[in-house]
Amino acid sequence: MEPWQLTAAEAAAKLQEGTLTAEALTRSCLERCAEREPITKAFSFLDTELAISNARRVDKAYTKGVLHGLPLGVKDMIDTADMPTSHNSPIYEGLRQGRDAACVGVARGEGAVVFGKTDTVEFAAGGRRALTRNPHDPTRTPGGSSSGSGAAVADGMVPIAFGTQTGGSLIRPASFNGIYALKPTHGVVNSEGAKRYSHTLDTIGWYGRSVADLKLVAQAFRLFDLDKPLGKTVRQLRIGLCRGPNWAQAAEESQAATLLAGKRLAAAGAMVEEVELPAPFLxxxxxxxxxxxxxxxxxxxxxxxxxxxxxxxxxxxxxxxxxxxxxxxxVAAHDLSAECRKLFDALFPGFDAVLTPAAAGEAPVGRQDTGNPVFNSMWTLLHVPCLAIPCTKGPNGMPVGVQIIGPRYGDAALLEVAALAAPVVDAGA
Amino acid sequence: MEPWQLTAAEAAAKLQEGTLTAEALTRSCLERCAEREPITKAFSFLDTELAISNARRVDKAYTKGVLHGLPLGVKDMIDTADMPTSHNSPIYEGLRQGRDAACVGVARGEGAVVFGKTDTVEFAAGGRRALTRNPHDPTRTPGGSSSGSGAAVADGMVPIAFGTQTGGSLIRPASFNGIYALKPTHGVVNSEGAKRYSHTLDTIGWYGRSVADLKLVAQAFRLFDLDKPLGKTVRQLRIGLCRGPNWAQAAEESQAATLLAGKRLAAAGAMVEEVELPAPFLxxxxxxxxxxxxxxxxxxxxxxxxxxxxxxxxxxxxxxxxxxxxxxxxVAAHDLSAECRKLFDALFPGFDAVLTPAAAGEAPVGRQDTGNPVFNSMWTLLHVPCLAIPCTKGPNGMPVGVQIIGPRYGDAALLEVAALAAPVVDAGA
Structure with a gap:
């Protein structure tokens, strides 16, 4: 097994015990990139020497942070002090900023190896698409706007990567690429240094290939109550299966994945109950x-x-x-959002998490259509933490995921629910 | 009269008609700085040649924006592409960013002359204080954290300047320095490129020496409905005088200023009525x-x-x-805020604006205590637009202002109310 094949959590264990170096892992990821990048095109900026030099700096550090030695992809609308931040915009081609975005600073401070910049939909918002292709089928989109981050993690080029979500830019690509993602509670992870689209909606999140990977990054950000164990087994979980107001817009494979995830959880002994959202959610x-x-x-x-x-x-x-x-x-939209946030949170602790589609279907063909964010937008607006879990395959053999959702600031508990649910829900795990 | 003595609106008229150049105004402001800066210490970065070069670039422009030729002070935790952004932090001393913060980009795009960086409380949040002194009495603070911006505008060194407010960092210094300020509705002015303290609270605003100055900058930012006239005279204004839950913390001069502003408005024919905030505001x-x-x-x-x-x-x-x-x-704090936002907005259109203290009293003596933000914090949290108007003097001859407040997104109407109220409220106007 090559180091690039390790999940972040697996690699972290070796890096912490000293049986793997940041440089060796980085070089392995670079080799993977040499093989895959001509097809996947996940990176808008990747400098081999710089990645190795960043790894060597980490190998020389006095202390080991929670992300020690892990190569990190950074969506190219998030500032990095040592790499350009181009926003996939002709305006900012090659732009050099003087300091890291807050999330990059935290990751670097915890020992991550800033590896390269991942291609994005222009300003993570519209306009130009990324060049990135879906690693499962290069004729298809990896989704957007976190196109490169999702594809790079799925393709083994980096174990973790930052993305952002304003509509469905983080969770949807996770589903399309068959990987895990956490969109934390809005406002908990400082989004300073990332291009702004909507103040109320923009949220930094991250990708990994396991729930444990997502938790490592959550530890770096000191999400609330990470040290408070949920103290449940899968049989004690109470899951609210929520079709939600947009169910009819889900392709058959996404509906099937959600129902299948529910069935798998129920078969494992969890209580799974359908939940309807009240009228204001319309x-x-x-x-x-x-x-x-x-x-x-x-x-x-x-x-x-x-x-x-x-x-x-x-x-x-x-x-x-x-x-x-x-x-x-x-004003009306803000007030409705505030009302729905309260209503949604009131579902807890009656449920441990809400289960719902992560995307409208398989990844579309082509590069222009990056997929429909309708199964993500409302959750982004609710400010609640969302965690994508791979589940099954669609009619074209493409990955189809689901997401579980917790109440605001319930990120830590959601990660614990995910750790219990993922082995059951994720057929490939 | 020297050009630096002109308000932004007065200077703008001459700049637009071509009877004043950006360079002439900038040179005049630089002369004023040469005289006053050794005492006031408003700037953390001021490069004479760079200011003049920025002015000359504006003088060569094909078109004239709404801020054409106006020298602009930028609080030193807001990024500028051509000047360092030091945050008054030893970590970022001399930091060079590759692009302007969004607000600076807008101002530059509308023809403002980026003049210099104004000293700030460290990260606009705590720690080190600015070196800036109050132009009305150098033994006193100009307030914080927008210390340099408030003092620079008050002292005639620039006609307009950007500040920020998270607690009371914009409106309080306006009161202490005897000038005007607008803290717009939260989220309307893109705060990208300004140091983040609190996502929910941080708000970019600006200083001027008249309501018309504030409106010019508001035009640059295309605040909602600026072209929709209020269509009222001062006699038709309905003002809610609000002591609010913190009235007892106001020094006598601040209580007196608020009541005096109310009396002056009533004497001018406006309806002035005391308004009590409902229980959740406690x-x-x-x-x-x-x-x-x-x-x-x-x-x-x-x-x-x-x-x-x-x-x-x-x-x-x-x-x-x-x-x-x-x-x-x-979660509880967010939900209470949402409730209070709705309750406060419900006061409108019964009132045109709410009148309340802008600060707890005169500017304190010394450099360490930058004043109590208690008369600003709650309004920052409510996301409503706040506009500071000078009113009277305190027992030490220092300026004491008031503020008027509108409903969320009511910035344009608030500017119109201010244009009617300021000549009545501001004894020095």
Whole structure:
């Protein structure tokens, strides 16, 4: 077994005990990249020498952080002090920032090897697509906007990577690529140094190939109550299976995956019960749209003014408020969101987690359509932690995942539920 | 009259008609700085040649933006592509970022002359104080954390400047320095590129020496409904005078200023009526504290891990959660805030604005105590627009202001109310 094949948690154990070095793991990941990158195109910036030099610095460190020696992919709209941050925008091609984004600083401070920048949908928002292909089938999208991060982790090029979610940019690619992802509670992980699209929605998250991988990164960020054990077995879990207001938009394979995950959990002894969301949730998609477009007005205004010709019309339309979002509509959307957050949290502790589709179906063919975020947007707006778990395959043999969701600030408990549920839900695990 | 003596709006008129150049105004401001800066110490970075070069670039522009030719001070925790951003932190001394913060990009895109970086409380949050002195009395603080921006505008060194408010860092210094300030609705002005303290609270705002100055900057940011006239005279205004839950913490001069502003407005024919906030507001200060400290955990984690010895203990305590903020307390604080936001907005359109103290009293003596933010924190948390208006003098001859407040996204109407109220409220106007 090559080091690149290890999950982050497996590699971390060897790195901590000293039987694997950051450099050896990094070199193995680079070899994997040499083989796969011509097809997958996950990286927008990858400098072999720099990655090795970052690994050597980690190998020389006095202490070992929780991410010691783990190569990390960074979505290319998150600043890095030692690599360009191009946002997949012609405006920022080769842009050098002076300091790391907060999340990169934390990862580096905990010993991660900043490995390379992963390709993204322009500004993680619209416009240009990443060049990245799905490692399971290069004729298909890996999803977006965290295209490169999802594909790089799925393809063994890095064990962990940062992505972001404003609509469904983190969890959907996890499903398309057959990997794990955590979108933590909004506001818990400092998003400073990542391109802003919507203040209310933008959330930093990460990919791994196991729940334990996701937990390692959560430890780096000191998510609340990580040291408080759930103290349950899978037989004691209470799972709310939630079709939600968008169920009809799910392809058969996504509906089937969700029901299958429920059946597998029930077969393992968990209590699985269907849960219906109350009436205000009928308007939650619209609230997401209003807030996204409303806040998008200000997000791209600097580029609109200073680099008009280089700004894709997607972003010009945001600035010009082409959809006519009003102040009144924004207030109503915020108030509805606040109401739904309370209503959703009230499902806990009656349930330990809510189970729902992670994406609308298999990864679409082509590079332009990165998939429908409708199974993610409302959860992003609710600010709740979402964790993607691979589950099954669709009619074209592509991965199809599910997600489990906890109450706000319930990230630690959700990771524990996932650790119990994943071996049951993930047929490949 | 020297050009530096012009308000932004007065200067803008001359700049637009071509009777004043950006370079002439910038040189005049630099002369004012040469005279006053040794006493006031408003700037942490000021390069005469660079300011003039920025002005000349503006003078050569093909088109004139709404801020054409106006020298702009930028709080030194907001990124600038051409000047260092030091955050008043030994960690980031001389830090060079590759691109402007969003707000600076917008200002530059609208023709502002980026003039210099203004001194700030460390990370706009705690630790080291600015060196800045109050222009009205150099033995006193200009307030914080937007110390340099407030003092620079008050002292005629720049007509406009950016500040930020997380507790009371924008409106309080406006009161202490006898100038105008607008803290817009949270989330409307993109805060990307400014140091993060609290995601829920951090808000970019600006200073000027008249309401018209504030409106110019608001135009640059395309705040909602700026083109929709209020269509009222001062006699038609309905003002809610709100002592609020913290009235007892106001010094006599701040209580007197608020009541005096109310009397002046009533004397001018406005309807002024005392308004009481409902019961949930009794816990709003505590909600602000919980959210601030809870989000502060993640805000300084990168520096805690990578530059521990250079990080002030104020920030180490945040990271270590020394006050023991829990996940549960954070959820409750968010839910209470959402409830209070709705309750406050419900006061409108019964009132056109709420009038309340802008600070707890005159500017304190010394450099360490930058004043009590208690008359600002709750409004920051409510996400509502706040506009500071100078009103009177305290027992030591120092300025004492008031603020008027509108509902969320009501920034444009609030500016119109201010334009009517300021000539009545501001004895010096």
């Amino acid at each position: 308007d939650i998609n619209e609230a997401h749209r209003v807030i996204l477009l409303g806040e998008g007005r200000g997000a791209f205004l600097p580029e609109y003014l200073t680099h008009h010709a280089l700004l894709h019309e997607d972003f010009r339309e945001r600035v010009e408020n082409s959809t006519g979002i009003t102040a009144k509509a924004q | 816990d709003i200060n505590e909600a602000h504290r919980v959210i601030l400290l809870g989000e502060g955990r993640g805000a300084f984690l990168p520096e805690y891990l990578t530059h521990h010895a250079l990080l002030h203990e104020d920030f180490r305590e945040r990271v270590e959660n020394s006050t023991g903020i829990t996940a549960k307390a954070q």
